[in-house]
Amino acid sequence: MIKAELIKKGIIAILVLGTVLVLAGWRYGTLQTNRYDSREAEMALRSLLTISDETPGTLDKLVVKWQGDWISNHEEPADMAAQIADQLNIPTVNKLVENGHTVYRSVRDSEDLRIRLNVMERQTGQWYVVVQLESNDAGRERLIQLHKLCAEQLKSMEIQAQWNTALQRSLHTKESKDQLLKLTEASLAGNISMQAKERYTDVTTVAISYExxxxxxxxxxxxHQVQMQMAVHEDKEQQDTRITLGFPLITIEY
Known part of the structure; x- marks a missing residue:
């Protein structure tokens, strides 16, 4: 029981570290993306998906997150949130109060695609905008088009947004997590030059960050710089293995 708790805490620590690093990168400019150009944003995502297609298994989850700051300049955040929701064709935003801060939120769920919008108050006149797109393999092309739309829309509204992506595949295999990791690295290395920089392992998981x-x-x-993170996780209960890729870091659960 103690060992299981330690493993769980280790996995959570990796996820928290990834999230903190990504947020720090946005705030201090160390995360580099093709900001604002919708065509470049689309092509960048397609290139990452093409590379990830070399990973074995079935694509179960694809997530793209756009997030960044918006300064109101006497404009109403409710109007800004409503405009984003309208462009994404999602329900009217709801106004909430969480931890003493105003939040405008809208969620749309369908069989192949999930869209989540959060506009959160940081301080007076300053807001943080998060648009999360999530799909399975069937909704992949629709997600790409929404990703392109986000690049256009957020730029037009002067939201200083950048994006990251993560995807997860599953498979049944007799290979151990370490063997599967090496096989996947070999497949990816046929398309990109990559060098391992950081490594985390426990009984069921191995995770590596790459330059x-x-x-x-x-x-x-x-x-050093990190452009990709990969984790291989053995799920004993489901009797399958999950391979998760994050660009530049994994920000979803293994």
């Missing part, structure tokens, strides 16, 4: 200069998203981690 891969050819990839379009980057974050500074310590003394």
């Amino acid at each position: 891969a200069p050819e990839l379009p998203l980057m974050i500074q981690s310590g003394e």
